[in-house]
Amino acid sequence: MMGLPLSEERVSFTKSLSGRFTLAAIALALAVFAMLAVATEWYVREASDKALTQAVDTDLAGLVDIYASSGRQELLDRIEDRLAMKAYDQADRHYLVADATGQPVGGDIPRWPNLSAENSASGTIMLEDGSEARARATQLDEGLTLVVAHGADEQSALLRDLRSAFLIGLAIALLAILLLGIVSSRALRARVNDLNRAFAEVGDQSGKIEFPGYCSEDELGLLARNGSAMAERIIGLIAAHRHVSDQIAHEMRTPLMHLDMRLRQAIAESEDSETLSTLAQSREDIRGVARMLDSLLDIASSEARRSDRSGFESIDLSALVADLADLFEESGADADIAFEAQIAEGVQFDGDRMQLTRMVSNLLDNAFKFTPAGGFVELTLKPGPELRVRDSGPGVPDEDKPRIFDRFVRVGGQTKGHGLGLALVRAIALRHGLKVECQDGNPGAEFVISRGAKA
Numbered sequence: 001m002m003g004l005p006l007s008e009e010r011v012s013f014t015k016s017l018s019g020r021f022t023l024a025a026i027a028l029a030l031a032v033f034a035m036l037a038v039a040t041e042w043y044v045r046e047a048s049d050k051a052l053t054q055a056v057d058t059d060l061a062g063l064v065d066i067y068a069s070s071g072r073q074e075l076l077d078r079i080e081d082r083l084a085m086k087a088y089d090q091a092d093r094h095y096l097v098a099d100a101t102g103q104p105v106g107g108d109i110p111r112w113p114n115l116s117a118e119n120s121a122s123g124t125i126m127l128e129d130g131s132e133a134r135a136r137a138t139q140l141d142e143g144l145t146l147v148v149a150h151g152a153d154e155q156s157a158l159l160r161d162l163r164s165a166f167l168i169g170l171a172i173a174l175l176a177i178l179l180l181g182i183v184s185s186r187a188l189r190a191r192v193n194d195l196n197r198a199f200a201e202v203g204d205q206s207g208k209i210e211f212p213g214y215c216s217e218d219e220l221g222l223l224a225r226n227g228s229a230m231a232e233r234i235i236g237l238i239a240a241h242r243h244v245s246d247q248i249a250h251e252m253r254t255p256l257m258h259l260d261m262r263l264r265q266a267i268a269e270s271e272d273s274e275t276l277s278t279l280a281q282s283r284e285d286i287r288g289v290a291r292m293l294d295s296l297l298d299i300a301s302s303e304a305r306r307s308d309r310s311g312f313e314s315i316d317l318s319a320l321v322a323d324l325a326d327l328f329e330e331s332g333a334d335a336d337i338a339f340e341a342q343i344a345e346g347v348q349f350d351g352d353r354m355q356l357t358r359m360v361s362n363l364l365d366n367a368f369k370f371t372p373a374g375g376f377v378e379l380t381l382k383p384g385p386e387l388r389v390r391d392s393g394p395g396v397p398d399e400d401k402p403r404i405f406d407r408f409v410r411v412g413g414q415t416k417g418h419g420l421g422l423a424l425v426r427a428i429a430l431r432h433g434l435k436v437e438c439q440d441g442n443p444g445a446e447f448v449i450s451r452g453a454k455a
Helices: 016-068 072-084 151-201 219-269 273-304 317-334 353-369 398-403 420-430
Strands: 095-101 102-107 121-124 132-141 143-152 315-316 340-342 348-353 376-382 386-391 434-440 445-451
Touching: 016 072, 016 121, 016 132, 016 143, 016 151, 072 102, 072 420, 151 219, 219 273, 273 420, 315 317, 315 353, 317 340, 317 376, 340 348, 348 353, 353 376, 353 386, 353 420, 353 434, 353 445, 420 434
Parallel strands: 340 376
Antiparallel strands: 095 102, 095 143, 121 132, 132 143, 315 348, 376 386, 386 445, 434 445
């Protein structure tokens, strides 16, 4: 079963619908994780700062009580004991007892920080090792002050662990979303490709068509059902067109043939030369109408069958073009027109043999018709395929090139023919997935047929 060639174009992941949804989900996840991370870090920092401040205040209150009840020496001894215990309880505590001049009397903080003891000020200070600590100062009496500081390393470590946890969680979430998006994209692409293949085969079927996923209840299932309905209507229209075309051809050819037979009989019975000339011209006009009718029907049939590749076969295009070249070479010699053919061997192409023959012969007919005696016509076939027909005739004006392939178009004041030959060439080319262009031949015109149009 042959149908429209499925496009080889692949939609990249970033341009596909599922890819865009996946990227949007990743962006949303990044935004949500960022907001959660900021909010959590702020909350943890605030809670940790509050807990650290409370610990400092509790430690300070205990030392103040010791000083009040037991005096200065007991305070210094207790501070030394606590400093000695740092290695065992892993507590990052620091102290400073200073006299009225600010000189250290006890503790491990070497100098008085920028804190007011009179106001029992608190704040963050920098320790000798470069780490930060939360501290509070207080006035014990007129000649003695005290600073208690607790290191913020635990808070910093907690925040680092929190950030690491968020980053790991974010990476896992993004990876899961990406994998889900890729799997979903491949599944969606497979279903869409199945639908594309079904659409491409419309025209070869004569009965009911059920697109892949016809019974599915999702959006693609709805598309498949609508596609099936549309395909049936298209098949019906194609069949109706063929039937009407056949009927028109039959109904018009029959009276024309009868009229031609009567004219032929009248010619046989007449002896008047003027009457014979008129009858002969009438027969020629009738044959012209019949040829025009055949061309119009061929154009309409080719245009209507762009979705129908039935009857296509693998053709040796090189041999087909070579046979036509042999025929036209004799015609060129009779008309004093030089004809040269350069045909690559082994050019294969899938198509309708009769239509391809008609397409090439129409181009050659057109070239010979507009080339004067003493001129030349060139025919070239290259792999691709690429077919070129160049002549040394008057050429085609630039303003007429866009419409040269329309029906009933004749340029340059020409009165020969009905202006349907090139329209049929384009219709046949399009049905075969080819494009046809008119270019300057320098001199004359050059018609080029190559791949490019989608049937």
